Amino acid sequence: MKSPDFNQIIDRHNTGSVKWDFLDRYLHLNTTDLLPMWVSDFDFESPKEVLQALSSRIDHGIFGYSERDDLYYQAVINWFSKRHKLPLNRDWFTSIEGVIPGLALLIQMLSKPGEGVIIQGPYYASFAKIITMNGRSVIENPLFESPEGYKIDYDHLEHILEHHRPPLLLLCNPHNPTGRCWDRDELLQLLILCKRYGTTVLSDEIWADLTLPWGKFTSILHLGSEWHSNVIVATSASKTFGLSSLRISNFLIPDTTLRQAFNDRLNAHGLDVFNSLSMTAATAAYQYGDTWLDKLQDYLAENNSWFKQALASYAPWCRMTKAEGTYLAWLDCRNLGLDDNALQQALIQKAKVAVSMGYCFGDQGKGFIRINLGCPRQYLEKTITGLAQLTW
Numbered sequence: 001m002k003s004p005d006f007n008q009i010i011d012r013h014n015t016g017s018v019k020w021d022f023l024d025r026y027l028h029l030n031t032t033d034l035l036p037m038w039v040s041d042f043d044f045e046s047p048k049e050v051l052q053a054l055s056s057r058i059d060h061g062i063f064g065y066s067e068r069d070d071l072y073y074q075a076v077i078n079w080f081s082k083r084h085k086l087p088l089n090r091d092w093f094t095s096i097e098g099v100i101p102g103l104a105l106l107i108q109m110l111s112k113p114g115e116g117v118i119i120q121g122p123y124y125a126s127f128a129k130i131i132t133m134n135g136r137s138v139i140e141n142p143l144f145e146s147p148e149g150y151k152i153d154y155d156h157l158e159h160i161l162e163h164h165r166p167p168l169l170l171l172c173n174p175h176n177p178t179g180r181c182w183d184r185d186e187l188l189q190l191l192i193l194c195k196r197y198g199t200t201v202l203s204d205e206i207w208a209d210l211t212l213p214w215g216k217f218t219s220i221l222h223l224g225s226e227w228h229s230n231v232i233v234a235t236s237a238s239k240t241f242g243l244s245s246l247r248i249s250n251f252l253i254p255d256t257t258l259r260q261a262f263n264d265r266l267n268a269h270g271l272d273v274f275n276s277l278s279m280t281a282a283t284a285a286y287q288y289g290d291t292w293l294d295k296l297q298d299y300l301a302e303n304n305s306w307f308k309q310a311l312a313s314y315a316p317w318c319r320m321t322k323a324e325g326t327y328l329a330w331l332d333c334r335n336l337g338l339d340d341n342a343l344q345q346a347l348i349q350k351a352k353v354a355v356s357m358g359y360c361f362g363d364q365g366k367g368f369i370r371i372n373l374g375c376p377r378q379y380l381e382k383t384i385t386g387l388a389q390l391t392w
């Protein structure tokens with residue numbers, strides 16, 4: 001199979017792409033000359049094996065009701081065993097069309113209206129959206145920055161657990177937007193506290209495969225069966241292989257009662273039928289995507305280092321925080337001394353880039369921006385040229 005060329009520019013206009021075609025709708029920006037460096041999907045073609053599997057499935061021509069077959073389960077189980085040394089039990093699997101819909105249903109299932117859900121700020125905006133739009137409240141446990149990267153404030157966490165007794169903590173690992181990969185000790189401390197206060201941990205591990213060479217992913221499931229009654233893990237092949245619009249994710253629920261309750265909820269919503277193309281793509285990706293992903297990780301690591309150096313040379317006002325995973329750059333722009341509105345205007349009018357504004361990630365994101373490095377190097381060069389127009 002031909003080696004992937006991540007430098008290749010593929011025009012994504014007019015494909016219904018949120019990132020490229022719907023800037024106006026989602027970011028309320030009318031300008032069409034902006035380079036979209038915002039939403040987290042990448043601009044690379046999916047592995048050829050996935051494209052071929054999809055194409056053969058389409059050639060078959062019949063798309064009746066479908067279920068996850070043995071190949072599907074085996075592909076996911078083998079992937080986690082091989083890449084993450086994580087043995088998964090097939091019984092734990094539940095599947096739904098996407099991580100966010102699954103998290104939303106679990107919030108409904110595991111908390112009551114008015115109750116709070118803990119998230120770590122700066123937080124992925126969709127977390128706050130599904131919490132508040134389901135009538136629950138966000139309880140923020142702000143992360144703090146240290147020389148080794150962002151850290152969890154356990155004293156504050158214990159304080160809010162004790163004070164609010166929330167039924168749920170929604171963890172993001174690796175963390176969007178900061179790229180932290182929580183290590184075993186950090187996860188253990190969090191689990192101990194959550195168990196003490198009867199709080200279930202929902203761990204969103206959608207970014208698990210996209211670590212940088214100096215980062216290491218540890219699943220909350222790596223911590224062993226003694227925590228199983230208290231944890232649910234969300235996974236998907238979507239970020240790893242660029243399959244976000246194909247909509248399939250797995251929620252791994254080791255606890256039988258929790259799993260049964262979630263499956264009942266899926267059935268209650270008629271969410272017990274699966275998209276055959278999504279399953280075909282995910283199966284092929286997990287079966288054959290190993291080498292492709294190794295190359296992608298190398299490319300993303302080079303993008304990360306290149307971008308950091310280029311910022312230091314051409315836009316030194318902008319500080320890139322240390323990430324261990326994801327393809328996101330979390331950038332501190334406070335040196336410019338602009339408020340968020342003025343910062344956004346400068347990025348649009350002078351730099352000509354559309355970024356994710358940090359304030360959308362909560363109070364901890366004010367003065368920051370998030371840039372998607374999952375793109376051909378040329379886009380990064382253009383972004384740096386744009387950012388170099390801003391001076392302090």
Ligand SMILES: Cc1ncc(COP(=O)(O)O)c(C=O)c1O
Pocket residue numbers: 040097098099100101124172176204206236238244249
């Ligand atoms: C942490 C996290 N969870 C979930 C999602 C989206 O998941 P899905 O598209 O499967 O709903 C994203 C997308 O950026 C994400 O960063």
